[in-house]
Amino acid sequence: xxxxxxxxxxxxxxxxxxxxxxxxxxxxxxxxxxxxxxxxxxxxxxxxxxxxxxxxxxxxxxxxxxxxxxxxxxxxxxxxxxxxxxxxxxxxxxxxxxxxxxxxxxxxxxxxxxxxxxxxxxxxxxxxxxxxxxxxxxxxxxxxxxxxxxxxxxxxxxxxxxxxxxxxxxxxxxxxxxxxxxxxxxxxxxxxxxxxxxxxxxxxxxxxxxxxxxxxxxxxxxxxxxxxxxxxxxxxxxxxxxxxxxxxxxxxxxxxxxxxxxxxxxxxxxxxxxxxxxxxxxxxxxxxxxxxxxxxxxxxxxxxxxxxxxxxxxxxxxxxxxxxxxxxxxxxxxxxxxxxxxxxxxxxxxxxxxxxxxxxxxxxxxxxxxxxxxxxxxxxxxxxxxxxxxxxxxxxxxxxxxxxxxxxxxxxxxxxxxxxxxxxxxxxxxxxxxxxxxxxxxxxxxxxxxxxxxxxxxxxxxxxxxxxxxxxxxxxxxxxxxxxxxxxxxxxxxxxxxxxxxxxxxxxxxxxxxxxxxx
Amino acid sequence: xxxxxxxxxxxxxxxxxxxxxxxxxxxxxxxxxxxxxxxxxxxxxxxxxxxxxxxxxxxxxxxxxxxxxxxxxxxxxxxxxxxxxxxxxxxxxxxxxxxxxxxxxxxxxxxxxxxxxxxxxxxxxxxxxxxxxxxxx
Numbered sequence: 001x002x003x004x005x006x007x008x009x010x011x012x013x014x015x016x017x018x019x020x021x022x023x024x025x026x027x028x029x030x031x032x033x034x035x036x037x038x039x040x041x042x043x044x045x046x047x048x049x050x051x052x053x054x055x056x057x058x059x060x061x062x063x064x065x066x067x068x069x070x071x072x073x074x075x076x077x078x079x080x081x082x083x084x085x086x087x088x089x090x091x092x093x094x095x096x097x098x099x100x101x102x103x104x105x106x107x108x109x110x111x112x113x114x115x116x117x118x119x120x121x122x123x124x125x126x127x128x129x130x131x132x133x134x135x136x137x138x139x140x141x142x143x144x145x146x147x148x149x150x151x152x153x154x155x156x157x158x159x160x161x162x163x164x165x166x167x168x169x170x171x172x173x174x175x176x177x178x179x180x181x182x183x184x185x186x187x188x189x190x191x192x193x194x195x196x197x198x199x200x201x202x203x204x205x206x207x208x209x210x211x212x213x214x215x216x217x218x219x220x221x222x223x224x225x226x227x228x229x230x231x232x233x234x235x236x237x238x239x240x241x242x243x244x245x246x247x248x249x250x251x252x253x254x255x256x257x258x259x260x261x262x263x264x265x266x267x268x269x270x271x272x273x274x275x276x277x278x279x280x281x282x283x284x285x286x287x288x289x290x291x292x293x294x295x296x297x298x299x300x301x302x303x304x305x306x307x308x309x310x311x312x313x314x315x316x317x318x319x320x321x322x323x324x325x326x327x328x329x330x331x332x333x334x335x336x337x338x339x340x341x342x343x344x345x346x347x348x349x350x351x352x353x354x355x356x357x358x359x360x361x362x363x364x365x366x367x368x369x370x371x372x373x374x375x376x377x378x379x380x381x382x383x384x385x386x387x388x389x390x391x392x393x394x395x396x397x398x399x400x401x402x403x404x405x406x407x408x409x410x411x412x413x414x415x416x417x418x419x420x421x422x423x424x425x426x427x428x429x430x431x432x433x434x435x436x437x438x439x440x441x442x443x444x445x446x447x448x449x450x451x452x453x454x455x456x457x458x459x460x461x462x463x464x465x466x467x468x469x470x471x472x473x474x475x476x477x478x479x480x481x482x483x484x485x486x487x488x489x490x491x492x493x494x495x496x497x498x499x500x501x502x503x504x505x506x507x508x509x510x511x512x513x514x515x516x517x518x519x
Numbered sequence: 520x521x522x523x524x525x526x527x528x529x530x531x532x533x534x535x536x537x538x539x540x541x542x543x544x545x546x547x548x549x550x551x552x553x554x555x556x557x558x559x560x561x562x563x564x565x566x567x568x569x570x571x572x573x574x575x576x577x578x579x580x581x582x583x584x585x586x587x588x589x590x591x592x593x594x595x596x597x598x599x600x601x602x603x604x605x606x607x608x609x610x611x612x613x614x615x616x617x618x619x620x621x622x623x624x625x626x627x628x629x630x631x632x633x634x635x636x637x638x639x640x641x642x643x644x645x646x647x648x649x650x651x652x653x654x655x656x
Contacts, residue, residue: 348626
């Protein structure tokens, strides 16, 4: 029976993959052809979704983008045997865009049926946990430390060091919390892992639990991801039934139970202490640190809080070894980063590469330039709290320290491109507006500063005491940067000041009369 | 269950579409919280509503990636078409319009969400079709 793959990833569905799948099944039934329709994850070439693949003797052949109206035509062209057609892209594995990538965390994404445990295991799944169960806690933690893995949520704190703190904190109860509150605009790698390869996250969390002695885990998932919720819950049930979760996992003495908890639309809950408050059933107010969550975290107990990508990268490290992972990357940024191309980009999608590639390579070689065909004027890297970079900085390599040197951040690896129609003063104003909407309200610089910031940008662009107010804007940014309790208020100045510093011309008064008033 | 308040509020909203203020005394008793604490949590999170919404929820993404692809115009067009602003429901009770800050569909901006389904590369016409589809089944 011919296997036909039609993705179930949210982005594929958002472009009609559901209808495409239905049309393929209906047409096959009509013609009396038996097919096995697999709803796989997405390969990440989102500009080509719905991305249909057919299994042939030579390998999987891609047809894309396939809308439901193309289906009859494809059957006529004998696509089930890899027949030629305008949409035929050849063997998927030979597509340059994929071939040039180094997929470690995303090794299985788009290839397997996300909720098939058999598929997962057949593609090296649970090899990492098997190795971990043969090791001591300290050995597992050391492997993660030696791999050089740093928190992929954005803070880039070494994962192994965090785990070591929890390991050495004596307590009856410890927790593993997965931060799946992926709220940064321009990012979707967490969502893809959860929808397209959920077992790798479950395995990573289980390894973390075995390493630090935790018995309960929570995935704090944003409410905007209903498909991820369904997929994760389905995968958890299957993992439990097969003995990979619950009591005595894989016949060992370890217990690990896992539950998905839905967030409720507060961006600030992506901050780890606010997330813990929310999991405890409270308002998501940021906590003072110390104590660190690793010492006093969820319900006051030692807690590992890691991002989805960090946890989903642990299995391959435990499978192939610390050195294998550390061999990728540059400087102190080891391994790979799943980069997400977004915004005004021709070929948007998921690109996993070793650290060190430049923005220019990503924007033009992978991204193909802007979607509108106009010059890319600015990119925002690292979500709404990341700096805007002008064209002169596009040769910066993707590396935590290199980005730090130009007062920018890599964050969660999202890159949002803007063409030359963007008004950067509006983007600065939006950064403040977003901070005002999402502020938890605990600290003054963020709660009040964000609203004052919106007012200041309005004054500046309307020409009211222009020079004086630019200075006030810089002072306000300084206060927020140094006086905020967490990154929300503390990093809002990144987009604001980078916009002002690199695109000062956009902050000039908007109307001619006001311009005359500027000294 | 530890930290049961959010799951409970979700259950209420999933089931009847909102979290009625009349339910606060029952929730506070069941979880040994004050009514003020329950109210505080409900109102902290953008997701929860204390009043019924329309039959369908239409969310338009306002975040940067969608802005880079013209979401600002889309917002204005949809508001004009529906005759409502954000957080309002159309006169026929069909659609409640909400802003959202990222749907994770950023490679195919601008994005909207109708109930639980995301739609990518949207424009006014496609949104109008979506609205018409949900209204007329």
